[in-house]
Amino acid sequence: AEKGTDRSTLMDILWDVQRRKRYISEDDIGKIGQAFNMSKTELEGVITFYHFFSTTNRGKYTIYLNDSIVANQSGRKAIQRAFEEALGIKLGHVTPDNMFGLYRTPCIGLSDQEPSCLINFKPFTNLTRDRVFEIVTELKSGKRPSELCDIPKSIIHYTPAEERTVFFKPYRQFSSLSILNTYSPEEIIDLVKKSKLTGRGGAFFPTGLKWEFCRNNPSEIKYIICNADEGEPGTFKDRVLMEEHPELMIEGMIFAAYAVGASEGAIYLRAEYMYLRDRLEELLSKYRSQGYLGKGIKAKTPFDFDVYIHMGAGAYVCGEETALIHSMEGKRGEPGTREFFPVEKGFNDRPTIVNNVETLCAVPRILEMGISKYLSLGTKATPGTKLFSVSGDCSKPGMYEIEWGMKLRDFLDLIGAEDPCFILFNGFAGECLSEADFDREISGENLLAEHMQFRFKDPLEYARKMGGIGLRSGGSFMVFNKQRDLLKILKNVADFFVAESCGICVPCRTGNFLLNKKIDKLILGHAEQQDLDEIKEWSNIIKITSRCGLGKMSSTALNHAMLKFPEVFEKRISANTDFNKSFSLEGATADYDRIINEMTLDYD
Ligand code: SF4
Structure with missing residues (x-):
């Protein structure tokens, strides 16, 4: 009753019930369904979509x-x-x-x-x-x-000297916001475009361009959503940013709202980071009391804007912007068809900006340090710095801020990589690197070049064709040494995608299940050359025909590993010793088929 029956409050209500009772009962489903005019099936469809909602007791x-x-x-x-x-x-x-x-x-x-x-x-x-x-x-x-509980404390390392660091240096709350009085919304967009800032959640879509599309939309209602749902395994950069500099994220949202003309904002916070919620709420209140959120925010053109926190409930695919919007609307977090982009039709069918935490945090820093200084950092195509969440076989795991352009080999030295052999560069959905890549540099011109598509004429059209996903570089960096079993790593990756596929399209749902079985065969030593050929063929089908980035990128690690470590796969094939390759399933089930056919005939 307190929250009303606006469907966008559904997730909050489910969370309230889940928290208080540790599960959502039949009775609750009946009452909530009635209040929202939803059938039992539809409501159960929403509840069961998310890992952390449950219809059975999960314990106090x-x-x-x-x-x-x-x-x-x-x-x-x-x-x-x-x-x-x-x-x-x-x-x-x-x-x-x-x-x-x-x-x-x-x-x-x-x-x-x-x-x-x-x-x-x-x-x-x-x-x-x-x-x-x-x-x-x-x-x-x-x-x-x-x-x-513990307060998670990531060790933060940065290689640029402090004056060349963008994120992890001291910051005085509200200090960048004085810029609001100097520049018009269009000028802010122009500055962000000049900075060449791109989406740091992984898609690398030009931020200024996204803001411009939204600004040009004549709708009276527009939204800003901060995507704080980083779920890529191995990634924790957004958590560290929200722990260390949450004010940058809020100020980035204020700049975005001013630039595009939005009056409402939301932080979509992943459930795993729920412990950050109270602190963020406190900070939002502080910004309200100082007149930087709420009605009549002082700027060259005064505006209204406020932010609330929307909790996710455990679904990796909700990091995809259309899935995230569906989740905020109280639906299953399934990605959309990309008929429209969020800047055209987003939350509640209104133009919506969805930006990642790191992207939004970069905006006040860039505006404060000045465009020319920012452009002097990093490389020509990718100015500035990048955050990497480092884990695995290295002596110094933690949070890294480096200038774009650093040699991968130097980065490996910096993190204390121990006998590195295999690197998951962008989490499970990204590129795998081997020793042959160690002399490449981490930049748009090199290591990321094959994914970067800045030279397209119509960026929206390009993004539509690509399913909205270009480069996947959330900043996860997992190192594995020579002693690790590559196939076990790939099995973990495959299990993840089978579990996290939302299931709406067949190539992703079934294809990933089948690829997973192929990895099982390889691990057991039951695979043949035909299995390797099929992995390549099916991966391609999954990549081309899946609706969203999850499906499109799900087999990237496996395919890169096959290309870069062919000997691992060949060894597993030749390891077949006690496996009967001539076994025919058809032959083994022939009697069964005959009986079934006879029964069917009798029945007819
Ligand atoms: Fe869902 Fe996978 Fe299709 Fe994406 S590609 S919409 S996750 S089934």
Whole structure:
């Protein structure tokens, strides 16, 4: 009743129920469905889309362990066993008294501090067996997760000298906002265009251009959405930005609103970062009390703009902007068909800007430091700096800010990479790098060049053709050494995409399932050359025919690995010893087919 029945409040209501009762009951579904005029099936369709909503009790204390590859390599299994022992249940179960539930989930954004877990969405990092038993004992004695949890602290490294650093240097709240009094909205857009800033969530779409499209839309209502749903395994840069400099994100949103003429904004915060919510709410109140949010914000052209926080509920695909918008509208977070772009028809069918945290944080810094200084950083095609979330086999995991143009080999030295062999450069959806790539530079001109498409005549048309996804470079950087089993890494990647495909299109839903089975065959030593050929062929079909970037990029790592490490795959094929290649499924099921056919005839 408090929230009304505007469908965009549905997720909040589901969260309220889930938090209070630890599940959403039949009775709740009936009442909520009635209030929103939704059928039971439709509402259940929304609830079951998200990992963190449940129709069964997940326990008073719900524990989520990260099952991505870096967590597994950092000892996640031992921590899982410790929890199972301490609680007397297996993973995926709840204790008989409904006190504890133990579950796995994809990456929780703490890859540099694994093994980690979330308990009622509070973070616990660098876990040991003893610490697990201690936590369980304390919770049983009545302590709350908020009293026991850790404050995740990523070590921040930056290579540019402080005056050449864009993000991680001291910042005085509100200081960039004085610029609002100097420039008109069109001038702000012009400055952002000149800076060559591009979307840092992975799509690398030119930010100024996006703002200009939205500005030119005559709609009276426009929205700014900050995409704080970074779910790419291994990525945590947006978390660190929101911990260290949340004011930059808010000020970036204010600039975007001023530039395009938006009056409402939302931060779509991934559920795994729920512990940041109170701090962000406090900060938003501060901006309101200082007159930088709300009615009549002082600027060359005064404007109204406010921001609220919308919680995600666990769905990787909601990082895709149309899926995110559907989620905010209280629907299943399925990507749209791209008939319209959000700047044309977005949230509630109104023009909407969706920008990533890093992109928005860059705006006040660029405006404050001046365009020419910003352009003097990095390279010609990619000025400025880039954030990388580094994890895996290196002695200095953490958050890195580097100037574009750094040699990959130098970057590997910087992070203390140990015997690096295989690198997932852009998380699970990105390029795999091998030793042959170590002399390339990290820039638009080189390492990213094959994805960068700045020379197209009609960017909107290009993006439409590409399904809106160009370069995938969320900033995840996972290093694996020579001792790691490449196929096990690829299996983890494949499991992830099978679990995270929203299922709306067949090539992605079925194709990824089939590729996953091929990897199983390779691991078991049952694969043949034909399997490798089929992997290539099917990957291509998935890439061309999938609706969104998740499907399009899902087999990239596997294909790059096959190209760069052919010997790994060839060895697995020749490893077939006890496997009967001549086995014919058709022959083995011939009798069964005959009986079924006879039965069908009888029936007819
Ligand atoms: Fe959903 Fe995959 Fe299709 Fe994207 S490509 S819309 S995730 S099924």
